[in-house]
Amino acid sequence: MERKRSDQKTRAPSGAAVQSVELTEALYRALFAEWAEHGFSALSLERVAARAGAGKAAIYRRWPGKLQFADEAINTIALRMAAFEDKGSLEADVRAFHRRLRSVFRHPLVRRILPDIYAEVARSEAMEAISERVAQTRRDEAAKVIERAIARGELPGALDREIALDFLPCSIYWRMMVTRRSLPDAQLDLYAQGTTAAIKALASAP
Incomplete structure (x- = not known):
């Protein structure tokens, strides 16, 4: 018998659907460390993800590309420092x-x-x-x-x-x-x- 929609429990997202604040902060730190070592033009998102202990997909779930990633990271830190x-x-x-x-x-x-x-x-x-x-x-x-x-x-x-x-x-x-x-x-x-x-x-x- 098919369950009525009202009887079905709403499931919380898990795994890739959840964007951990801690991981986002780790990605920021990794971005800045890689940037300082290699410069922006040679910055590798694969290395950033690896340094943060994540896969490259964790970056692309948050930002469409390197510039957008850098933009948000810089502005987030700038606001904290200001x-x-x-x-x-x-x-x-x-x-x-x-x-x-x-x-x-x-x-x-x-x-x-x-x-x-x-x-x-x-x-x-x-x-x-x-x-x-x-x-x-x-x-x-x-x-x-x-x-x-x-x-x-x-x-x-x-x-x-x-x-x-x-x-x-x-x-x-x-x-x-x-x-x-x-x-x-x-x-x-x-x-x-x-x-x-x-x-x-x-x-x-x-």
């Missing part, structure tokens, strides 16, 4: 922003992958779009530093926000990623003081 809470003053917020940026630039994978991204940007419009989205994520977070200072009355509402946002990361990026020098705490404080002074000077410029 946020920090209100520290109460412009200089304190700038110092917290610089400290977070220093932590990112100290990471050995970031130090190898970031220059490769810029090299790929010169060759690939798709990678350029990925890079721009990551940059905008960080810029949106930096904008909170400026907007909080305006709300506190530390900066005028007429401030040129775009130039102020350029000031925030540039000195840290130059020192750590371009000249490849370390940045100890004492000097980090000086960079925060200098950047704060520059933004305030911009606010008073004619």
Whole structure:
């Protein structure tokens, strides 16, 4: 006798139908490790899957290709690295922003992958779009530093926000990623003081 549909239990998906959060995170880590070792152009999804302890199908169940995989991985990590809470003053917020940026630039994978991204940007419009989205994520977070200072009355509402946002990361990026020098705490404080002074000077410029 045929069972009525209402008598049949709904079965939970299993096996390939379930996308494990832990496996997704492992795939992200494997992607970045392979990227740092081989560069994006030579990156192999087979090696990424093997490093994560999975089959290549685990990647294609999540992303249609290498670019989409990289896009989601980069933006997921960028969002985690971007946020920090209100520290109460412009200089304190700038110092917290610089400290977070220093932590990112100290990471050995970031130090190898970031220059490769810029090299790929010169060759690939798709990678350029990925890079721009990551940059905008960080810029949106930096904008909170400026907007909080305006709300506190530390900066005028007429401030040129775009130039102020350029000031925030540039000195840290130059020192750590371009000249490849370390940045100890004492000097980090000086960079925060200098950047704060520059933004305030911009606010008073004619």
